[in-house]
Amino acid sequence: MGPHISESALSGLVEDLAGEVIIPGDPGYEEARTLHNGMIDHRPSVIAQCESQADVSNAILFGRACDLPIAVRGGGHSVAGTSVIDGSLVVDLRRMHTVVVDPENMTVRVGGGATMGQMDHACQPFHVATTGGRVSTTGIGGFTLGGGSGWLERKFGLASDNLLAADLITAEGKHVRTSAEEHPELFWALHGGGGNFGVATSLTLRLHELPRMSVVMLFFLPENAPEVVRTFRDIAESAPDEVGGGTIYLPAPPEPFVPPELVGRLVCGTLLTYAGPVEEIRELAAPLFALRPVIEIVTDIPYAELQSMLDDPPGLRNYWSAEYLTEFPDEAVDVFCDRGAAIPLPAATQHVLFVQGGAVAAGAGPYPQPWRTAPWAVHPFATWEDPSMDEAEIQWVRDVRADARPWAIDAVYLNFVGAEGEQRVVSSFGEENYRRLAAVKAEYDPENVFHFNHNIVPAA
Template sequence: MAPGDISGINGTALTDLADLAVLGDQLVGEVITPSDGARYDEARGIFNAMIDRRPAAIARCENEEDVVRAIRFARDHDLPIAVRGGGHSVAGMSLVDGGLVIDLRGMNTVTVDPDARTARVGGGAIMSELDRGTQAHGLATTGGRVSTTGVGGFVLGGGAGWLDRAFGLACDNLLAVDLVTAQGERLHIDEEEHPDLFWALHGGGGNFGVATTFTLRLHPLTAMTAMLLLWRPEAGPTVVRAYRDFLESAPDRIGGGLLYCTGPPEEFVPEDMVGTLVCAVLITYIGHEEQARDLAAPLLRLGPDAEMINELPYADLQCLLDDPPGYRNYWSAEYLDSFPDQAVDRFCRRASDMIVPSPSQHVLFPQGGAVTEGPSEYPLPWRASSWIVHPFGLWDDPADDARARQWAHDTRADVRPWSHGAVYLNFIGREGRDRVVAGFGAENYRRLAAVKAQYDPDNVFRLNHNIEPRPPGP
C-alpha cells in the first residue's frame, strides 16, 4: 500500500497507511483504500447511485475473527464504522465518509440442515444465495423481493416478502444469531442466551453489533406459481378495487402485490404498452398453477391486456422483479389500517406523477395472514396494519431528483388519513427520529434503547435507523 493521508472522524487522521497495513496483515480478508484506485471504487459501489461516499478503508472480512479485529481497529483509531452486507440501504447506510466499512460479502456461506429444516447463513450472504441453497432441499423461508438484497439487514429489520403471509416475517423465523459487539466480544444469541438481545434483533436492525451468522427456520416449498397480469392505466381504479377485495379473503398461500410501473419489453406485452405506464398485479401462490388460476378467477375475469402465468422455482420468482443497479433511488412507505375507495382513487391518480419510463414502482402490498397473526412481542408494530403503500423510485437523471422525492412524499400524504402510524424501516431512508420511533413503537423504542445501552453504550453502531442508548430508569 502506498503512503498517504486518510482522515477519520472529527479530524482524526492516519498520517500514513502503516496502521492499515498492519490491519491488512492481521485479516484473512483484505483492506482496500483509496490508493487502490478502481478496486476501491468497485468496493464502495452500492445499489443507490445517488450515494457517493469515500471511506478511509474497506475491510473485506472473511470470518468472525476478521470482524473482531476490524471493530477493534476502528475503535482504537476513532473511526466511524459502517457495516456492509447487500448494500441495499436506500440511504447508503453501508458506507461512511472517512471511516471504516466492515464488508461482510466474503462471509456468504449457506449451510442447510434438511432434517432440522434450518439454514445457517453467513452475515454477508445475499438473498439469491440463501434461496438457491435452500431450494435444493425443497425448503424456503421468507426472503426479500429483490434477489440481491442482503440477508442480514433484511432479517434484522423484520423482513417482509412474497412468502410472509404463509411463513411469517423473516425475523419470525430467526432462531439464533452470532454477533460481534462494539467491544469486540463474540456472542451467541438465542431464546436462552441473551434473550433481551434476541428480542431486540427481531426488528431492531444493526444497532447492536455485527451479525456474522444467522440460523433460520425453513419451510417445505415444492411448488410455486407466479401470475403477472397487466392492464392499461385507465383500468387501474377497477383493478385496484378488485385486487383489494380479492386479497381481503385470499388464503395465506397467496402473496404478491399491485403496482403501477413501466411496461416491460417482454414478448407477452403488447407493443403499445412497452415503455408506458401500466397497472400490474403480481400474484404469488404456494402451490400449482391450476389452483392458482382457480383462486385468481376474480382478477382474470377482468380481462388483463397481458398476462404471464407460470409455475417456477421460488428462487427464480425472487429475481422476477429485480431492480437493476446503477439508478438513483428514493423510497418511502405508509402503512394503512384500511384501503377504502377514496384511498384507491388517490393512489391511482398519483401514479401519473411517476417517472416513466424508468424502473420506478408505485406499489400496494397486502399484509395479513402470518404477518398479522405472528409473534406480537417483537418490536414491529407495523405488522398489525392491513396494507402498505410503497413509492419506490429509481431514475437516471439527477435533474429528476426533486420530482422523484416529491412524488414519494405526495403519495404518502394522499393516504395518510388511513395510516396505521407505524412503518417498516427497511422501506425508508433517513426520515427523522420520529419515523424511527414509529418503526418500533414508543414503548418498544425505550426498551430497545436500554438494550443498546447494555451492548453498545457509546453508540458505535449508529449508521443505521439509529436507536440511541439510554439505560432504563425514570
C-alpha cells in the same frame, strides 16, 4: 488515507485480516465503495473485506483505535446508503456468504454477507424455503434484522419470525451468540432492531417445506386501474395465507413478455403469489382475468426464480418510502390510482400496494414491530437515471405518503424507508418498545458505535 490512520496501524490491520484491506487508490476501490443506490457517492477511508468473525472483530477494534466512524456492509441495498460513509471504516461482509442447509432439522445457516439469491438457490434442491425479500441481491443480514417482509410472509411469517439464532460481534470486538435461550433480550431486539447492536456474522433461520410455487401476473391499461385495484383488494382480503402479492403501477419494462408498443408506457399490474399449484391460484384470480389484461403470465415457478423476477438493476437513483394502512376503502383506491397515474416519466419508478395479514398479523405480539398489524402497505419506490429528475421523483414519493396519511398508522417497516428522522424510528417501534430497545443498545453498544442505520440511541 484519513488523518487518524498511521501507516503502522494500517499495516497491522492488513496483517490481522484473512480478507483484504482496500484504501483509496487501490485497485478495486471504486467497485468496493459502490452501492445499489446510484445517488450515493461516498468515499470511505478503509474498506475491510472480512472473511471470518476474527476479521470482523479486528476491523472493529482497528476502526475504534483510529477513531474512524464504522459502517457495516452486507448487500448494500440500504436506500439511504448507510453501509458506505465518507471517511469511515467499512466492515464489508460480502466474502462471508456461506450457506449451509440442514434439511433434516429444517434450518439454514447463512453468513452475514450472503444474499437472498445465494440462500434461495441453496435451498431449492431440497424444496424448502424461508421468507425472503423480493429482490435476489438483497443482503439477508440487514433484511432479517430489520424485520424481513416477502412473498411468503402471510404463510410463514416475517424473516425475523424465522430467526433461530445469530452470531454478533459487538462494538468491543467480542463474539456473542444469541437465541431465545441465550441473551434473550438481545434476541428480542434483533426482531426489527436492525444493525444497532453489533455486526451479524451469521444467522440461523427456520425452513419450511415448499414443494410448489406459482404466480399469476397480469398487466392492464391504466384507464382500467381503479376497477383492477378494487378487484385485487377484494381477492386479497379473503385469500388463504398461502397467497401473497401486490398491485403496482409502473412503466412497462423492455421484457420479452411485453409487446413493443407497451414498453415504457404506464401500466397497472397485479401479482398473486401462491405456495401451491398454479391451477388453484388461477381459479382464485378469475375476477381479474375478467377485466381484460393486456399481458398474462400464469405459471408454476421455482421460488428462487420468483425471488429474482423483479430484480432492479444496480446503479439507478433510488428514493423510497412507505405507509402502513388500517384499511383500503374505495376512496383510498382512487387516491392510490390518481398518484400512480402521476408517476414522473421516463423512469423505472414503481407505485406498490402490498397485502399483509395472515402470519404477519398473527405474530405481532412479542416483537417491536407494530406496523405488522396493518393489512396493507403502500410503498412508493422511485428509481430513475437522470439526475435532473431528482426533485420530481422525490416529491412524488412524498406526495404518495401524504395521500396515504388519512388511513395510515404511525409505524412503518424501516427497511422500506430512508433517513426520515428520529421520530419516524421511534414511532415505528412504538415508544414503549423503543425504550426497551434503547436499554439493549446501552448494554451492547453504549457509545453508539453502530449508528449508521435507523438508529436507536442508547438509554442513559
